[in-house]
Amino acid sequence: MKIEPVRKLKKIAYPVAVASAVAVAAASMTSCNIAKNIIYNLNRNPSGSEVVIEGAVPYSQPDGGDVELMGDVPYSQPDGGDNDLRLEGETAYSEPDCDFEANGSSSDFAGVGSPAAE
Amino acid sequence: MNFTLHLTDMCNLRCEYCTQTRNGRRMSLDTVKRLIDLSVKNSLRTGFCFYGGEPMLEFSLIRQIIDYCKTLDHRFSFKMNTNGLLLNEETVKYLSDNNVGIGLSIDGLMQKSRKMPDGSDSLEAVSNAARLVLEYQPKAASRTVISPENVDLFYDSVLYLLDLGFKTVITTPAYGKFAAWDDEKLRRLRIGYEKVSSMYADRFGTDVRFGFPELESKILTHIRGGISNVTRCHSDLSQCSVNPEGNIYPCIQFVDRDEYIIGTAEKGFFADRVSSLILHKSPKECEGCALSDRCLNFCGCTNLIETGQIDRISPFHCEHERMLIDIADRLGESLYSKYPEKFIQVFYK
Numbered sequence: 052m053k054i055e056p057v058r059k060l061k062k063i064a065y066p067v068a069v070a071s072a073v074a075v076a077a078a079s080m081t082s083c084n085i086a087k088n089i090i091y092n093l094n095r096n097p098s099g100s101e102v103v104i105e106g107a108v109p110y111s112q113p114d115g116g117d118v119e120l121m122g123d124v125p126y127s128q129p130d131g132g133d134n135d136l137r138l139e140g141e142t143a144y145s146e147p148d149c150d151f152e153a154n155g156s157s158s159d160f161a162g163v164g165s166p167a168a169e
Numbered sequence: 170m171n172f173t174l175h176l177t178d179m180c181n182l183r184c185e186y187c188t189q190t191r192n193g194r195r196m197s198l199d200t201v202k203r204l205i206d207l208s209v210k211n212s213l214r215t216g217f218c219f220y221g222g223e224p225m226l227e228f229s230l231i232r233q234i235i236d237y238c239k240t241l242d243h244r245f246s247f248k249m250n251t252n253g254l255l256l257n258e259e260t261v262k263y264l265s266d267n268n269v270g271i272g273l274s275i276d277g278l279m280q281k282s283r284k285m286p287d288g289s290d291s292l293e294a295v296s297n298a299a300r301l302v303l304e305y306q307p308k309a310a311s312r313t314v315i316s317p318e319n320v321d322l323f324y325d326s327v328l329y330l331l332d333l334g335f336k337t338v339i340t341t342p343a344y345g346k347f348a349a350w351d352d353e354k355l356r357r358l359r360i361g362y363e364k365v366s367s368m369y370a371d372r373f374g375t376d377v378r379f380g381f382p383e384l385e386s387k388i389l390t391h392i393r394g395g396i397s398n399v400t401r402c403h404s405d406l407s408q409c410s411v412n413p414e415g416n417i418y419p420c421i422q423f424v425d426r427d428e429y430i431i432g433t434a435e436k437g438f439f440a441d442r443v444s445s446l447i448l449h450k451s452p453k454e455c456e457g458c459a460l461s462d463r464c465l466n467f468c469g470c471t472n473l474i475e476t477g478q479i480d481r482i483s484p485f486h487c488e489h490e491r492m493l494i495d496i497a498d499r500l501g502e503s504l505y506s507k508y509p510e511k512f513i514q515v516f517y518k
């Protein structure tokens with residue numbers, strides 16, 4: 052067994068999704084990106100300003116409902132922020148009856164829920 | 170905010186690959202109340218995952234938590250990871266009535282690594298629990314660990330779990346010091362994935378199609394242009410783990426390692442600790458790898474148990490990721506050529 056970076060990608064014969072900007076924004080609302088989005092936005096805003104990220108989470112909610120993320124994230128701001136982090140909305144991994152239940156990293160069951168099982 | 174509550178470090182199984190130490194520590198209701206205070210101040214909803222050890226050993230605490238949550242004007246959601254041995258009709262009904270999603274740890278024929286404390290087999294008992302859970306929660310998925318010792322039973326175990334009634338089988342290889350993977354075992358693991366992949370393809374266009382996130386998630390990383398659009402790592406603090414004493418960690422494998430405490434139920438989050446963890450980078454060894462966007466190389470949890478460092482990948486983890494991506498891509502290609510409409514409907518929504 053070895054660590055072996057792959058230098059060249061094979062050609063893959065199933066397509067990459069072509070999505071509109073809105074769809075991309077929505078798709079990126081998985082939790083992995085939540086923190087990055089917030090950090091990115093906060094770093095572009097004056098410290099302490101409120102950030103609201105809104106969008107539909109297309110595959111995570113049975114009804115395609117909205118998710119809204121807002122707040123000041125203390126650890127992402129140069130001045131340490133004010134410890135007020137609010138993530139609002141319903142995402143798949145927090146809903147027990149949702150098909151896209153969170154599975155986390157591979158050490159505690161990787162990946163996403165199953166699209167095929169829906 | 171979402172918390173994985175390590176309600177106890179005790180367990181009623183003795184799994185060969187388990188790294189948990191059992192010292193009889195238990196979480197108190199007061200600790201959970203403090204977490205709720207913390208969450209209520211910071212968010213409009215709180216998600217709890219009841220975890221252990223074996224969380225059903227603390228069923229009365231779970232009931233107290235749920236009862237307490239019901240008295241508050243705040244939204245809660247609950248789920249649980251259990252080995253199922255203490256589930257019965259009454260408890261499953263209670264959990265289902267209270268919207269606690271049950272994730273059942275069951276390894277199918279590989280369950281022989283998971284002995285009862287007296288050394289006896291646990292498969293029959295946990296299979297009965299699975300039937301019960303599926304009766305009340307038909308979409309429940311199995312959580313299945315593949316250990317190197319049992320790798321030859323992997324495919325038959327997936328079949329067994331599907332026959333039991335699971336529609337989704339979530340697998341992970343065993344990681345860490347008790348998982349002695351070598352080239353030969355890895356070769357057999359590949360055979361297992363290849364067989365599951367071909368069964369997946371056979372069933373994809375039928376009524377008995379099933380979910381297998383280990384491969385599906387890799388197909389999605391291609392379709393969506395990277396892993397961050399598909400999955401997540403708990404080190405992003407979307408699901409912090411809390412040990413019985415109320416110390417908060419980024420994720421499960423960090424629990425009880427003092428250097429990774431990012432807060433406490435009493436004092437809240439420590440901003441400086443949080444920032445150093447959340448911004449950790451992909452491993453240096455991966456520089457220039459064309460699969461980097463599709464690989465779980467950044468998973469601090471797996472890296473920690475494999476190499477002792479959150480940003481160092483292990484040879485096994487790297488080989489496993491390359492193997493999954495390769496098999497998933499061939500699966501994706503075959504599904505796309507045979508069932509283009511269905512493939513798009515399932516994977517591109």
Ligand code: SF4
Nearest residue numbers: 056455458461464487
């Ligand atoms: S395949 Fe291996 S080298 Fe490439 S990113 Fe993943 S772990 Fe790193």
